[in-house]
Amino acid sequence: MAEIEFHRSPAPDMPHTRPPATLLDLRKGEEAILDRIDLPDDVSLRLMELGFLPGSRVAASFRAPGGDPRVFRVDGTEVALRCETAARLHLRPLPKPDAASAT
Amino acid sequence: MNAASNLPVRAAGEAGPPPSRVVAVVGPPNSGKSTLFNRLTGLRQKVANFPGVTVEQHLGKLRIEDEAELDVIDLPGVYSLNPRSEDERVTLDVLMGRMEGVPRPDTILLILDVTNLGRHLVLAAPVLALGLPTLIVLNMADELERRGGDVQVEELARRLGAPVALISAASGEGYDTVLQFLRGRIGIPRPVELPALNDLPRCREWAARLGAEAKYLPPAPPVWTRRLDGLFLHPVAGPLVFLAVVVAVFQTIFSAAAPLMDLVDRAVGASGDLVGRLLPEGPLRSLVVEGIWGGVGSVLVFLPQILILFLFIGLLEDSGYLARAALIADRTMAKVGLQGKSFIPLLSAYACAVPAIMATRTIENKRDRIATILIAPFMTCSARLPVYTLIIAAFLPERPLLGPLLGTRAAALLGLYVLGFAAAVVTARVLKSSILKSERTPFVLEMPPYRRPTLRQVGLRLFDRSKVFLRRAGTVILAMSILLWGLAHVPTKNGKAPEIADSFAGTIGRTVEPLIEPLGFNWKIGIGLITSLAAREVIVGTLGTIYGIEGDDDGASLQAALRHDLTPAGAVALLVFFAFAMQCMSTIAVVRRETGGWTWPILQFTYMGVLAWVGAFVAFRLVTALLA
Structure with a gap:
């Protein structure tokens, strides 16, 4: 399986050139709405049980040293996902363009 | 918000359930299930395996005042009752009375983390659908209050169709309600209609609606957890803290254990002398003094060291740091073809390979699981500790290496731990690139908030x-x-x-x-x-x-x-x-x-x-x- 370079991430002070498409594109503290999970059924069900339901808000949180895996805040909890998994969770843009800061 | 006064739907003329005999404790991971179980059963518990499967069952006994004794079963932590993983299948089978050799529970304590009520309440739907008398135990009441959250317990009970108790299993606050329920002293509200169980989004909506109806105010985010994660997951400080923790453990194993070991050693010696004097000269005395005291006694001396090791492992696990350690370790584990989930069984293999190998069942991928089983015994288990410390102490004089922080003996011990780990890593790498090659499986791990170990x-x-x-x-x-x-x-x-x-x-x-x-x-x-x-x-x-x-x-x-x-x-x-x-x-x-x-x-x-x-x-x- 080809190793894909996931660790690059947009510079924190630069505006996104286009809206984040997957969880992987979220910068720390940024929030978006989950649209769909592009993973086999058993994995996506497990993720849904942890709160990754389509339509729910997901925010990027801490990262492991090295940038992978990353921690996401969803439905009142924090869940760590590897970058390769995070890239399969697709986002829809927030209704308001500037409601990015999550506390 | 006073939990003790929150007896929901007090039975005014309404009969409660008959007093229970077999109680099952059910709940999601990190909801405080074991804390409640320990509070219920104290020292009267034992660990066994469910017959035929490798899921551990914790069984205990509880006597409330002068009433009949209850059996308490602690079930594995689950997010749902869909029998997909072995944990979920066992939980469902026990609750349905289909597990041979395990009595069917007649009462359920469903323990949920009230600081995360919306998500945890989802599990209430399948559990209540079983139709057994169930008390919904909302745990972490103290944390909810401290972080400014609130919930109306009576209203929640009415909407759920089940009694609700708000408690803190760690401090014991509100615990009396649980005992009252088990004595059949708490009335059960009329059952309500439950959502379709196989529709997860609908169940989650149902839970959210219930929360809103019970005026659930989620608590503020855990500030301390964020601060501590800022340190423990810091790109530079995080790994350093990890290393410092490890060094401290090894130094303590040698320095703090020494006086205790002396004590045990002297007790063993003195009792051996005493027994030797009481017995007449002959083969019996030789057997007792040389065979038994010499053999068993020389192993007993290492009890303090093993307890110190387990004290540290316990503190790391109960505080929530272990999940962070797994996160930090995931990349390394990925490099040898394993995943962060293998890290937790491997870490517990430092205590003993047997529970570690049983813990590998949380790894869904079969090849990853076998690889983890095969490398687990390389981790330095506590049974090696007596051998290592005996030989090191016999041959290596103690000298400070890093001032008082690290001595030569602790360093040698640390080196042996590294050696075992290296053997495991190399073996994993070989296995995963040959006979146990497989696709990488996703790593999904919940990060619980940090909690003070009790x-x-x-x-x-x-x-x-x-x-x-x-x-x-x-x-x-x-x-x-x-x-x-x-x-x-x-x-x-x-x-x-x-x-x-x-x-x-x-x-x-x-x-x-x-x-x-x-x-x-x-x-x-x-x-x-x-x-x-x-x-x-x-x-x-x-x-x-x-x-x-x-x-x-x-x-x-x-x-x-x-x-x-x-x-x-x-x-x-x-x-x-x-x-x-x-x-x-x-x-x-x-x-x-x-x-x-x-x-x-x-x-x-x-x-x-x-x-x-x-x-x-x-x-x-x-x-x-x-x-x-």
Whole structure:
């Protein structure tokens, strides 16, 4: 399986050139709405049980040293996902363009 | 918000359920399930496996005042009752009364984390659908209050159709409500219609609606968890903290344990002398003093060290740091083809490989699971600790390396832990790129908030470990000590016990001597290697018995005696041998059960044995050359 370079991430002070498409594109503290999970059924069900339901808000949180895996805040909890998994969770843009800061 | 006054739907004329006899504790991971279970049963609990499967079941007894005794079953942490993983299947089977040998529960305590009510309440739907009397136990009441959250318990109970208690299992706040419920003193509201169980989004909506109706105000985010994660997951500080924690553990194992070990040592010595004086001179006295006291006693001395190790493991686990450690380790694990989830079983293998191998069932990918099982026994388990510390203390003088922070002995011990870990990593890499190659599986791990470990929880864990250790000392080690004493006393010569070298034990030792001579071991060590096939720490007892029988210089410690029989190079070789060899019957048995056959355990035993011999041989030659 080809190793894909996931660790690059947009510079924190630069505006996104286009809206984040997957969880992987979220910068720390940024929030978006989950649209769909592009993973086999058993994995996506497990993720849904942890709160990754389509339509729910997901925010990027801490990262492991090295940038992978990353921690996401969803439905009142924090869940760590590897970058390769995070890239399969697709986002829809927030209704308001500037409601990015999550506390 | 006063939890104690929150008795929901007080039974005014309405009959409660009949008092319960078998209580099941159900809940998602990190909801405080074990804390509640420990509070219910205290010291009256035991750990066993559910029949036929590898899921651990915790069983306990509870007596409320003068009423009949209740059986309490602690079920594995689950997010749902869809029988997809083994944990969920077992939970469902027990609750449905389909698990053979386990009585069907007549009451359920469903414990949920109230600081995350919306998501946890989802589990209430399938549990309530079972139709058993169920108390919804909302745990972490103190945390909810501290962080400014709120919920109306009576309203929630009415909407759920089940009584609700708001408690703090750690502090005991509101716990009385749970007991009242178990005595049948709390009325049950009328059942309500539940959502379709197989529709997860709808269940989540149902939970959210219930929360809103009960005026659930979620608590503010855990500020301290964020701050601590800022440190523990910091790109630079995080790994440094991790390292500092590890070094502190090893230094404490040597420095803090020493006075306690002295104490045990003196108690063992004094009681041995006393027993020796009470018994008449003869074979019985020899058996008791040299065989039993010499054998079992020399192992007992290591109890303080093992307890300190478990104290640290317990603190790390209960505080929530372990999940962060798994996160930090995931990339390293990924490099050798494993995943962060393998990290937690591997970490518990530092305590003992047996529960670690059972814990691998959380790994969904079968090949990852087998690879983790195969490398788990390389992790330095607590049974190696007595062997390591005995040899290190006998051969390495204690000198400070990093001031008072790290001494030579702790550093040597740390080095052995690294050696075992390195062997595991290399083995994993080889396995995952050959016979156990597989697609990478997703790593999904919930990060629980940091919590203060409670004295009660940690204390119970230490008590439990002491019991296990003492049971082994009382069975395996005792049996081997007696057997060895017997073998060392036959055949008799002119009615007298032979020199140990001429005894059966000595003959056995000398038979294997040619095989181990290249490693710098003589026949006495050979006897120890054979007996330690049962369990690693047995070698300490065996050497204790052998030197006890020899009894050449009175009162000479085991360490001093060992220096007669091993060169420094031989000592290093022995350490390496123990780092690699799979000398543990319990581990072999559990691998056979978990992998469903003899193929993997035989392969593993052979591989580890060959590696141990080769490693010890190389170490012996290397150190001999260096010291020459």
